[in-house]
Amino acid sequence: MRTNRLSLLIKTCLLTGLSVLTSPVFAADISISELVDAVNGTPDTASREAGKKVKLRNHAKGFCTSGSFIPNPKLQQSLAIPFFEQAEIPVTARFSLGGTNPHSSDRGAGRFMSLKIDGDKESLNFVTTNSPVFFASNLEEFFTFQTKVKQGAEGKQWLMDNQPNARAFFDYIKTLPPSVSFANSRYFGVNSFLFTANNGDIMPGRWSFEPVDGVINLSQTQLEKLPTDFLKAELLTRIKQQPAAWDLYIQLALPGDEVNDPTVLWPDTRQRLLVGQVLIDGSRDNETATMQCDKGIFNPVLLPKGITPSADPILNARTPAYIDSFIRRL
Template sequence: MVPTKLAVLSQVCLISTLSILATPLFASERSIPELVDAVNGTPDDASREAGKKVKLRNHAKGFCTSGEFTPNPALQDFLTIPFFNQAEIDITARFSLGGTNLHASDKASGRFMSLKIDSDKESLNFVTTNAERFFASNLEDFFIFQTKVKQGAEGKQWLIDNKPDASAFFDYIKLLPPSASFANSRYFGVNSFLFSASTGEIKPGRWIFEPVSGVINLSQTELANLSDDFLKTELLTRIKEKPAVWDLYIQLAQEGDEIDDPTVLWPETRQRLLVGQVIVNGDRDTETSTLQCDKGIFNPLLLPKGIAPSADPILNARTAAYVESFIRRL
C-alpha cells in the first residue's frame, strides 16, 4: 500500500471509529460486509474479488467541486451549535448518480449531493438525495431491497408485493421527474439528527436543501435532446458564470413524529430553521481537498458539538458501510 493510501485509510478509520463503537449493530441485523455486498451486487467470493479489482462502489458516476457555506447568524437564537457561529466555511462537494454503473444515464431521475464543511476545529458532512422517502427502515429490509432490485423486474415485483416501504418508495420515484441540473434539485437528509436548542431541549430534525434558482425539471422531449452525460458539464459550466446556491434548512419534528424511521415523511407544514447557504462556485477546484475528494468518505456521523445522531439504524450503519466499501477499493 502506497503512503498516500495508507494516510487516507488512517484518517478514515480515525474519524469513524468512535461512531462505529458508539452505535453497535444488533445480532439480528445484517453485518456491514453483507450490506456492502448487497449494494455492490457481490454475493459470493468470486464476485467480491472481481469487484475489488475494478474498485466497485456505489454512486460510481460522480464528480467533485468546491464552494463555501455561509451560516445564518439568527440560527443561534434557536440552536446552540458553535460550529454555525462563524463566517464562511470551505465546502467540498460531490454530485453523483446512484448505483455502481460508471456509465449510468443522467436521464434517470436520481440525483445525489454529498458535502464536507470543514472548519479549523470541527467538520460537518452531509449525504443527501433528491428522494425525500427512503425504501427501508432497518438493515434487514435494506439488505433485502438491494438484493432483490439486482434481480430485475421479478425482484422488484416481489418487493412491491411483500415490502410496503419499498412499494411506497417505487410509487414515489415513479412520480419524480429528472431535474435539468444538479443545481435545480432539492436534496434531503432522509435520516434524523438531534439538535441542541438554546432552551436546553433536544430538537429532532432533518436536513433539507432548497435550490435558490428553483426546482426545474425536464420533459421527455427535452430529455431526448440531451446526452447521457449532460449533468457534469452543465453544472461546471454554470458555476463559471454564477454559483449554484441552496438554502439549508432543518425541518423540526413535532411530538409524535417518527424520528428513527427514514421511510416516514413528515408533513410539509413542520417548522423549518434556516441554517445558512451552500454556495458551490468551483473556486477551490484545483486544491488537493477537491482533487482527492474521491479518496475518502463523506461521514454523516462526523458531527460538531450540538448535533447528535438519532437512533435510526440506517443512519448508524452508514459510516461503517462507507469504510468497508472504501477499504475494498484500496
C-alpha cells in the same frame, strides 16, 4: 489477514476523521459486510474479489467540485451549535448518480449531493438524495431491497408485492421527473439528527436543501435531445458564470413524530429553521481536498458539538458500511 484489515481500518479512520474506538457499535442480524455486498451486487467470494479489482462502489458515476457555506447568524437565536457561528466555511462537494455503473445515463431522475463542510475545528458532512421517500426502515429491509433490485424486473415486482416501504418508494420515483441540472434539484437527508437548543432541549430534525434558482425539470421532449452525460458539464459550466446555491434547512419534529424510521415523512407544516446557504462555485477545485474527494468518504455522523445522531438504524449503519466499501477499494 485480520492484522491487515485492522491496519486498513486505522488508515481509513485517519483519512475520514473517524475514531476506531468511537465508531458506532452495531448490532443486527445483517452484517456490515453483507450490506455492502448487497449494494455492490457481490453475493459470493468470486464476485466480491472481482469487485475489489475494479474498485466497485455505489454512486460510481460522479464528480467533485467546491465552494463555501455561509451560516445564518439568526440560527444562534434557536440552536446552541458553535460550528454555525463561523462567517464562511469551505465546502467540498460530490454530485453523483445512484448505482455501481460508472457509465449510467444522466436521463434518469435520481440525483445525489454529498458535502464536506470543514470548519476551523470541526466538520459537518452530508449525504443527500433528491427523494424524500426512503425505501427501508431497518437493515433487514435495506438488505432485501438491495438484493432484490439486482434481480431486475422480477425482483422489483417481489418488492412491490411484499415490502410496502419499497412500493411507496417506487411509486414516488415514478412521479419524479429528471431535473435540468444538479443545481435545480432539492436534496434531502432522510435520516434524523438531534439538535441542541439554546435552552438545552434536544430537538430532532432532518436536513433539506432548497435550490435558490428553484426546481426545474425536463420534459420528455427536452430529455430525448440531451446526451446521456450532460449533468457534469452543465453544472461546471454554470458555476463559471454564477454559483449554484441552496438554502439549508432543518425540519423539526414534533412530539409523536417518528424520528428513527427514515421511511416516515413528517408533514410539510413542521417548522423549518434556516441554517445557511451552500454556494458551489468551483473556487477550491485546485485544492487537494477537492482533487482527492473521490478517495475518501462522506461521513454523515462526523458532527460538530450540538448535533448527535438519532437511533435510526439506517443512519448508524452508514459510516461502518462506507468504511467497509472504502477498504475494499484500497
